[in-house]
Amino acid sequence: MRRRLLIQVLAVAALPLFAVPVFSAGEGGGGGGGGTQCKKGEVWDKKLKKCVAPKYGMLDDDNIYEAGHDLAMAGRYDEAIAVLSLAANKQDPRILNYLGYSHRHSGRVTVGLGYYEEALRIDPNYTLVREYLGEAHLQIGDLAGAQEQLKEIEKRTGKGSREYGMLSQQIDHFMRS
Secondary structure (H helix, E strand, O other): OHHHHHHHHHHHHHHHHHOOOOEOOOOOOOOOOOOOEOOOOOEEEOOOOEEEOOOOOOOOHHHHHHHHHHHHHOOOHHHHHHHHOOOOOOOOHHHHHHHHHHHHHOOOHHHHHHHHHHHHHHOOOOHHHHHHHHHHHHHOOOHHHHHHHHHHHHHHHOOOOHHHHHHHHHHHHHHHO
16 A cells, blocks of 8 residues: 555656657667657657646556667667656666666766676666667776677677777777877
8 A cells, every 4th residue: 555655646746847848769778869859848759659747647667768778869868767767677688777877877887887787787788778788888998898889789789780880980080088
């Protein structure tokens, strides 16, 4: 009973977080944006495939992930963290990845590293996490850590993958600066 009440209170408190323009986008990891923009006070409902006013219990983890991803890609990291933290499945590697991304871009690199490591513990083949983890290592000056992630990406997807190319570019830039 107490847990249910706490969840209801948190959901109601979080509703203003959803009253912002949110984009529907897939797991691209990079550009964000390519989807539908909802007007203020609405969120994208994946099941209905339209923008709707948020209601308690309407957002499943996929919708939470999509909204959090889009907020993160829009540079609204603290909002993304608040939204992603509402996910029921705290072990979803996608959720953990964008919690890591948002914390890292908010200047909390160490916190971000923890989320990335947890996501990789669950899914070691999630190369987007490895790309972002490599970028985090570069942020703290750990070239060897970034290169290790690049090797792991290559091992899983080869040198032709988007994640390999992005991290490789970041490493090259780091080494030139």
